[in-house]
Amino acid sequence: MPPKLKFIDRFLTLWIFLAMAVGIGLGYLFPGISGVTDALSVGSTNVPLAIGLMLMMYPPLAKVDYSVLPRAFKDKKVIGISLLLNWVIGTVLMFGLAVLFLRHEPDYMSGLILIGLARCIAMVIVWSDLAKANREYTAMLVALNSVFQMLAYSFLVWLFINVLPGQLGLANFNVSVSMIDVTESVLIYLGIPFLAGFVSRYALVRSKGMDWYNRKFIPAISPITLYALLFTIVLMFSLKGDTIVALPMDVVKVAIPLIIYFVLMFFVSFFMNKWLKIPYDKNASIAFTATGNNFELAIAVAIAVFGIHSPQAFVGVIGPLVEVPVLILLVRASWWLKKRCYG
Numbered sequence: 001m002p003p004k005l006k007f008i009d010r011f012l013t014l015w016i017f018l019a020m021a022v023g024i025g026l027g028y029l030f031p032g033i034s035g036v037t038d039a040l041s042v043g044s045t046n047v048p049l050a051i052g053l054m055l056m057m058y059p060p061l062a063k064v065d066y067s068v069l070p071r072a073f074k075d076k077k078v079i080g081i082s083l084l085l086n087w088v089i090g091t092v093l094m095f096g097l098a099v100l101f102l103r104h105e106p107d108y109m110s111g112l113i114l115i116g117l118a119r120c121i122a123m124v125i126v127w128s129d130l131a132k133a134n135r136e137y138t139a140m141l142v143a144l145n146s147v148f149q150m151l152a153y154s155f156l157v158w159l160f161i162n163v164l165p166g167q168l169g170l171a172n173f174n175v176s177v178s179m180i181d182v183t184e185s186v187l188i189y190l191g192i193p194f195l196a197g198f199v200s201r202y203a204l205v206r207s208k209g210m211d212w213y214n215r216k217f218i219p220a221i222s223p224i225t226l227y228a229l230l231f232t233i234v235l236m237f238s239l240k241g242d243t244i245v246a247l248p249m250d251v252v253k254v255a256i257p258l259i260i261y262f263v264l265m266f267f268v269s270f271f272m273n274k275w276l277k278i279p280y281d282k283n284a285s286i287a288f289t290a291t292g293n294n295f296e297l298a299i300a301v302a303i304a305v306f307g308i309h310s311p312q313a314f315v316g317v318i319g320p321l322v323e324v325p326v327l328i329l330l331v332r333a334s335w336w337l338k339k340r341c342y343g
Contacts, residue, residue: 012226012324016317019230023237033238049235049308053189053300056228059221060122060296061146061190061197068140069147078282082141085269085290086119087148093265095160097257103170107306108254110161110175111315114302116261117156119145120292122225123320127292127327131334133284141289149297150190154183157301181305189300225296232299233317236308254318262326266291270337280342284334292327295319 026033040047073079094116102109121142128138158179165173205213269287278286299316306312 010328013321015226015230016233016321019233020237020317023234023239026234027238030238046235046308049232049303050188052228052231052235053296053303054193056225056232056296057189057193057300058196059218059225060125061193062200062221063125063218064121064143064146064197065139065201066143066146066198068136069143071136071140077276078137078278078286079140079144081273081276081278082144082286082289083148085265085272085286086145087152089268090119090265090290091116091156091160094257094261095164097261099165099168099170101257102253104172105253105311106165106170106173106175107311108250108315109173110177111298111302111310111312112254112257113160114157114298114312115258115293115295115316115319117153117160118294118297118301119149120289121146121149121294122292122296123323123327124289124292127288127331128285130331131284131288132281132338133288134281137282137285138289141285145289145294146194149294150186150194153186153190153297153301154179157182177305182301185301185304186297189304190297229296229299229320232303236313236317239309250314251318251321254315255322258319258322259326262291262323262330266330266333270334274341280338284338287334288327288330291330292323293319295323 095113098109098112098116102112124142125138128135157177162176162179165175201213204217208217266287269290270283273283273286295316298319299313302310302312302316
């Protein structure tokens with residue numbers, strides 16, 4: 001039997017639902033909460049929220065060991081497949097599902113595209129460990145995705161939101177983003193945690209040792225991601241009391257293409273790797289890296305570019321709500337496929 005998730009991760013979907021409920025309750029009990037939020041803003045940036053978003057990104061980036069990247073490039077076959085699955089097949093698949101299911105709701109469609117372009121660097125480590133994947137390859141692929149996101153995310157957002165919908169004749173898609181705004185958001189909400197994670201890892205490993213860093217420091221900071229995510233959700237939903245009646249169906253609208261994406265992406269990845277005779281442990285590393293998404297980045301960019309009240313930000317919050325139960329089932333599917341396909 002596969003190992004179990006930690007208590008806090010196993011019930012992540014429940015925590016997100018509770019955060020939504022708390023936010024809605026605060027919005028109804030304290031109607032003036034939006035005024036407090038505005039008072040804590042500098043220009044269009046809400047300071048507490050910005051700090052929360054950066055804290056949300058810091059722990060997963062502090063876990064990344066960039067020293068393994070040189071070893072990653074030695075296995076060109078595995079790296080090539082991972083890059084193809086993550087940055088071509090995954091992004092195109094999510095874009096296609098967004099068009100198919102949400103082409104008449106361009107705000108939700110663009111929110112889904114933001115998720116598809118943010119490749120996984122956080123929870124994939126959890127899914128990989130549960131599936132008994134190759135931890136070293138998972139670490140290498142996470143490091144690779146982190147670097148690619150810094151370099152390519154802004155361009156891909158511009159391409160998939162500003163250019164491709166028009167080329168496909170989606171006349172009702174009236175959403176556009178400034179590449180400068182997205183780049184600025186990536187540099188702030190990914191770049192600052194990226195640098196902080198890199199520096200803290202280098203300094204603490206050098207002074208305290210790798211064993212202390214992995215056994216003491218990482219477990220101590222890991223919950224910060226969840227706390228910051230829940231804080232963001234509470235704040236967002238406290239400001240959405242007027243649209244709460246419509247939210248249940250909106251959750252379903254967003255959840256359906258997400259579920260299809262996770263399932264298709266996993267099985268396409270797994271069977272492609274099996275066909276290419278990649279051993280199970282590396283196969284699982286590639287498959288789960290390609291299947292998960294970096295919702296923290298998608299939420300941060302959606303809030304920074306479109307605003308905390310935006311449908312795009314709402315879509316970002318639905319992401320982890322759907323991902324956790326679906327990926328738990330896919331871990332079990334991975335174990336079943338290991339027995340059937342690898343003996």
